[in-house]
Amino acid sequence: MVPCLVDAHCHVSTMVDAVGCDKIRSNLDLALAGTASDVQRCVMSTNVYDWELLEPLLLMKQLDDEGPGINVSLGVHPWYCHLYQLDRSLSKVGHYRNCLKCKDEVQLMELVEQLPDPVDLSSYLSDERVSRVGCIGEIGLDKVFRLPQNGFLVSNNGTSLERSSLSNVRVEFAHQIQVFETLLKVAKGRGLPVSIHSVKCQGTTFDICKRILLDSEVNICLHSFTGTLDTVRLWLANFPHERLFFSVSCWINLKDWDSGAELLKSLPLQCILTETDCSVDSVSSQEQRQMLDSVLDAISRAHGISRTKAMDTVLQNFNRFLRK
Numbered sequence: 001m002v003p004c005l006v007d008a009h010c011h012v013s014t015m016v017d018a019v020g021c022d023k024i025r026s027n028l029d030l031a032l033a034g035t036a037s038d039v040q041r042c043v044m045s046t047n048v049y050d051w052e053l054l055e056p057l058l059l060m061k062q063l064d065d066e067g068p069g070i071n072v073s074l075g076v077h078p079w080y081c082h083l084y085q086l087d088r089s090l091s092k093v094g095h096y097r098n099c100l101k102c103k104d105e106v107q108l109m110e111l112v113e114q115l116p117d118p119v120d121l122s123s124y125l126s127d128e129r130v131s132r133v134g135c136i137g138e139i140g141l142d143k144v145f146r147l148p149q150n151g152f153l154v155s156n157n158g159t160s161l162e163r164s165s166l167s168n169v170r171v172e173f174a175h176q177i178q179v180f181e182t183l184l185k186v187a188k189g190r191g192l193p194v195s196i197h198s199v200k201c202q203g204t205t206f207d208i209c210k211r212i213l214l215d216s217e218v219n220i221c222l223h224s225f226t227g228t229l230d231t232v233r234l235w236l237a238n239f240p241h242e243r244l245f246f247s248v249s250c251w252i253n254l255k256d257w258d259s260g261a262e263l264l265k266s267l268p269l270q271c272i273l274t275e276t277d278c279s280v281d282s283v284s285s286q287e288q289r290q291m292l293d294s295v296l297d298a299i300s301r302a303h304g305i306s307r308t309k310a311m312d313t314v315l316q317n318f319n320r321f322l323r324k
């Protein structure tokens, strides 16, 4: 195996306007061309818009067997799950009324007006589409998420997500759970690995995964894990370590170096992956490498191994995660 960096969980920007999308496409080409040989990535999709930007990469991979170091993942992020409909008999308004909640009826209806027609989830997860991806993600649960004023998060000028103006509208947790469970079952049916987001609901995430995935072949990656060390131990005690991965990011897990080191020490080496969680089209390749390097550095210090050994191990783990 040629040594290379691993980004087990990254993104492309979410853009809805055509000009923005063109810009992302060219940035994406540049970013991938610049790092194709030395970074292996698993790029998440989170909604229909970023999926449209990612889909052409699947074709590239088909044409070039080596691929540009890209593995494309299909998912519905909890921040976008309201855009997906489980009951296709409902009207647009009926759907959004069901899955959104807000004390202020006027604010709720103003927001619903701006939202697109919901996408039917089971059609979105067609066999044809699922059979082409190597991973299901990003999926998961988020207890603190509120919708932005415009209805869903979009990237700001191709850079960061616009988070400034949040509304008081939330997604019903039951709807998040239904979407999450649907995607876990798709992964189980296909034996595909999953990349999971969980914020402020570690217990529920664990319980659902245990119920649906324990007796499966599915490899599980908990990305930028923010639960307690007790929760880490709970996962490790229940799931086979060969199937369980924690992908560690610089900007969330190593923001506080000491707690990042604690997390890394609590993880068996075979369960560790590295990630940026950034949009690869909006952050420079050099910066992406630096982020992955810092995590490798933290791994080698926490486990008392060389950087080369850390890099080797993460790459092996990544290949095991994706069953390559």
Ligand SMILES: [Zn+2]
Pocket (backbone or CB within 6 Å): 009, 010, 011, 044, 138, 223, 277
């Ligand atoms: Zn992510």
